[in-house]
Amino acid sequence: MQTYPTGYVESHHIAEQIFREILPRHGMAVREEQIALCHEVLDTLYNKEISLCDAGVGTGKTLAYLVGCILWQMHRPERMKLPIVISTSSVALQDAILTEYLPDLSAVLLSEGIITAPITAVVRKGKERFVCDARLAERASLVQPSRKRQRNSLHIAENILDMDHIPELSRYDRCRICVPQSCPRDCFLREDCRYQQYLRDSMKPDIQICNHNYLLADASHRQEDRPLLLRSYQALVVDEAHKLPDAARQMYTETLSPHNMDELCLLLQQAHYKDFARQMRTAFLTLSFSCTQGLSKLRGKASEPFVLTPFRRAALIDCIALLQNAGGLPDVPRYLLNRLGEAESLLRLFLLEVPTRILYIDYDADGQPTFCAASSRVPQLLRSALWNTREPAILTSGTLTAAGDFSHTEQLLGLAAYRPLRHFRADSPFNYKKKCLLYFPPRVKMQMDNRKMAEEIVRLVGACHGHALVLFTAYRQMAEVRALTDGQWTYPTYQAWRNGGKIIQKFKQSGNGVLFAAGSCWEGIDFPGDMVSLLIIAKLPFPIPDPVSDYERRQYPNLRDYINAEIIPEMQKKLRQGFGRAIRTEQDSCVVAILDERAGIGGKYHDAALAALPTCPITEKIEDVQQFIREQKRPDYFL
Structure with missing residues (x-):
């Protein structure tokens, strides 16, 4: 007879109850993929293993792993209870977990008697993100009364410790009022210091939330027997795990600028x-x-x-x-x-x-030159820092696989030889066969230059009546193509550069605008409803060559092997991230146009592009695009 760890069976039973009965009573739909992911999280935690969980758009992975972690922690023996760490790539997701997901879930579980006390959590960040009261007082005394906006931001800082939540605070002021690397022992505000109080309070909660860089910095401190940045924890969840290798490369690269x-x-x-x-x-x-x-x-x-x-x-x-x-x-x-x-x-x-x-x-x-010394052993360093602790870990993202294969991600994360290693895949629950149309321009002998690309974009925007997001892999090409489309339609048009949050918000409010974007807009930004009914991907997002990739290429016997093993999987994962901007809810519908001739029917990377995306109808005819929009959209869409 098989025996299970204490609480194992009950945790799985309560998970079923939460997702099939309790959450639907509070207005949430039942998602089979979400329930399966929660069971995977529970199995991983109870077996003290590591699991790579690829969860497509709309799976509801955040709620799935939160429920799994709470149930596991709830059934831990009191003497063994330690925090769970959730590491993310973006500040937006950290804030959402802290201020939306956990409070809402805690309230529901309390009202249903599943838990007896509210779930507690804290966001852990580097000290450079927090206000130093002593430096704030000094800085505020130096600002002229005529600088009202600056004085207002500094006044807000008196009540808000986290500088990420202080509006219009300049980078210069951030540097002047942040907590210093070494706090003076004789500081006159030490007893009443909000940052010191934050550090004391941060040791208590059940869940500690941080970004990948902070997680890796804490791991480095543990290896070197330096003071811990995070309280000792018993399980790790890495959300947006496809970003962890980038954070590790940054962490393990020394620079002198x-x-x-x-x-x-x-x-x-x-x-x-x-x-x-x-x-x-x-x-x-x-x-x-x-x-x-x-x-x-x-x-x-x-x-x-x-x-x-x-x-x-x-x-x-x-x-x-x-x-x-x-x-x-x-x-x-x-x-x-x-x-x-x-x-x-x-x-x-x-x-x-x-x-x-x-x-x-x-x-x-x-x-101006910056000297950079990157480690050639990032996967090994990651394994030593995070995985050799043998604590259970769940790594999840919408893009952990390339064409359904985890191998590339395993290699990047230092998990290629790690055993036992679990794998879980949940495809998106959205009906792409009905709600999405994939468009490729008819293939031509000549390469598509910026002028031809602009002409194609004009045709597509006209066919879809605006509501378009145009993604580029380079800001320069974005600006050139945007200039070539100037005056070609009447829809409000926006161009998002780096840190383009305000521009993105204006686009969302426009209703039928056209947004030209690059960089961070490929992932992590939500465009629900009809605001993005046309997603145009200008070029396949192949990684940009650099000295690190040049080094990696030399580790392969020939260029073809390197491209197949490294370049194509990277492109496929980034393409899936971009494609994920198209459909965000069950009701959304969207045309996705890929203008890169290499991805078109008969193109060199056509099969690789299709392998990265959900199955949906394909066309080369602009008439099919017009017909799709007419069939999918309500009359008010065209007003």
């Missing part, structure tokens, strides 16, 4: 080492010049693998020697010695060309 160099010189100057600061500044300028010598004018950002020329070697040696000498200066503050030591260690990597590092230089739009 011109701003960092200037800051070090300023700190030396403030510590009364003016002559040494002057020498250091000269050495840094020489080093920067050695990297820009012979560089043609850049158009936007660029990266190049680091090459150790004789000039660069000499400049590196001079900088390293000076940084080393800083340790012999009398009475240098410890924090400054640490910063100087970090800069020395990084530059030494460029001198020695360590094989476990990928060395390259990032140039900003002005041609």
Whole structure:
């Protein structure tokens, strides 16, 4: 007879009751995929395993894993109860979990007698996101009375600790009022400090919410026996898990920028080492010049693998020697010695060309170089940091598979050889065969340039009466194509650049507008209803080559193997993210047009593109697009 852990059977039974009886009484529909995901979460937690859960749009994955975690935690022995950590990529999802999902779920479960006390949670963030009361008071005293908007933001900061929720707070003010890296022990506000109180309160809740970078920073602290950033936890949920490899690459890449160099010189100057600061500044300028010598004018950002020329070697040696000498200066503050030591260690990597590092230089739009040393062992580091703890973990996203295969994600996350490893797939419950039409332009012999792309967009926008989101992989192409469509329709038209939240909101309010977008608009933004009834994907979202991808390519015997193993799966996952902007509820309907000729019928990547998307009707005729919109939309759509 099979035996189960304590609470296992009861947790699964209550999960069925919650999703099939309780939540429907409170206005929620029954979703079989959501229930299956909750059972997968419970099995993973009780068996102390790791599960990769690919959950399509509309599955309701957030509620599924929250219910599973709450039921598991509820049945844990009191002496073993520790928090559950939920790690996400976006601030928006963190806020939604804290202020919408958990309060609503807690109220329902309390009213039904499932739980006896409210569910408690806290968002954990880096100290640079919180207000320092002492620095706020100092900053507010310096702002002129005429600067009313600035004074208003600083006044709001007196009552709101989290700077992410303070409207119109400038980046400059954020830097001036945030909690410093090291709080002075003799601070006159220490006893009444809101940040210190937040730290004390954050140790109590059942659920701790953070972003991927904070999770990895905490893991690094645990490995190095430094003070923990997160309270010890017993289970981990990684939502938006497709973003974790990017966060890890960022975490395991050391950088030294011109701003960092200037800051070090300023700190030396403030510590009364003016002559040494002057020498250091000269050495840094020489080093920067050695990297820009012979560089043609850049158009936007660029990266190049680091090459150790004789000039660069000499400049590196001079900088390293000076940084080393800083340790012999009398009475240098410890924090400054640490910063100087970090800069020395990084530059030494460029001198020695360590094989476990990928060395390259990032140039900003002005041609200023940043020294970057990325780890070539990110998957191994991830496994050591997160998975070798043997605590249960659920990693979920709408794009963990590429054409139905988890292999690429397993490799990126350091789970390729991890066993036992669970897999779960829930397709979207939406009826794409009825509610979605996939359009490819008729194939032509010539490549589709920006002018032809603009003409195609004009035809599609006219056929769908606006209500369009046009996604690009590059801001430059977005601007050029947008200019070519100017004056071609009467619908309100918007262009979202980086941090384009206000523009996106105006588009949503317009009703029938056209939004040109790139970057973050490929994922994480909700466009429910008819506001996006036409989704245009200008180009297949292949990853942009950089020095790290150049290194990865050299690990494969030939280019074809590299493309099949790395490039196509990355494109497929990003394409699914973009496609997910089309249909957000059961009632939505949308035309999805992919204008890249490589994706069209007979194109080189047609099969790869289709394998990434749900099955839906395909057409090359603009008349079919017009007919689809006429059949799907209500009369008021066309007004």
